[in-house]
Amino acid sequence: MQRIHPRGRVFWRGPPGTWAAGTEPTTLGEAGTARVELTHLTKGQPLIVIQDGDDVATALRDLAPAERLPYLTSGTTAEVEILEPIPFGHKVALRSLPQGAEVHKYGAVIGRLTSAVRVGALVHVHNLSGVRGRGDLAGGAAKGALTDALEG
Numbered sequence: 001m002q003r004i005h006p007r008g009r010v011f012w013r014g015p016p017g018t019w020a021a022g023t024e025p026t027t028l029g030e031a032g033t034a035r036v037e038l039t040h041l042t043k044g045q046p047l048i049v050i051q052d053g054d055d056v057a058t059a060l061r062d063l064a065p066a067e068r069l070p071y072l073t074s075g076t077t078a079e080v081e082i083l084e085p086i087p088f089g090h091k092v093a094l095r096s097l098p099q100g101a102e103v104h105k106y107g108a109v110i111g112r113l114t115s116a117v118r119v120g121a122l123v124h125v126h127n128l129s130g131v132r133g134r135g136d137l138a139g140g141a142a143k144g145a146l147t148d149a150l151e152g
Contacts, residue, residue: 045071046067046069046071047060047070048060048071048072049072049073050105050107051104051106052074052107053104053107054073054094054104055095055097055101056091056093056103057071057092057094058092060088062086063085064085065085066081068081078094080092080094080119081119082120083120083121083122084120084121086122090123091122091124091128093118093119093120093123094119097113097116097117099116100112100113101113110130110131112129113128113129114127114128
């Protein structure tokens with residue numbers, strides 16, 4: 001969740017321990033979310049990459065097909081061409097990914113693709129299955145602990 005501070009600073013709530021490169025958490029919000037200041041966000045910027053290495057950027061306004069838009073990642077500016085309408089707050093793919101690939105946002109896996117996506121495409125519920133909080137998709141020790149708890 002994005003929020004504008006009364007002094008004009010932009011803050012982003014994300015999972016604990018995740019924030020934009022070069023920033024520090026300022027407080028903890030409800031449910032343990034980290035509230036952080038994004039120092040690389042500028043007024044009028046169309047996209048934001050929350051964590052370097054993320055597969056998606058978040059649209060900070062409605063985006064139209066054929067727009068070529070800049071975004072900042074790893075301290076450098078890159079560009080993506082939008083392939084389809086992308087509403088404010090939704091995700092745009094920054095790289096082509098195959099079906100079944102894990103998608104990273106906030107520096108963490110947010111889901112697995114149910115179909116391949118191309119650079120500039122909308123990433124949403126029609127092509128992304130969430131994996132956070134899905135015990136049925138937990139692997140290894142986590143799945144074993146869940147099974148033990150349910151059977152115990």
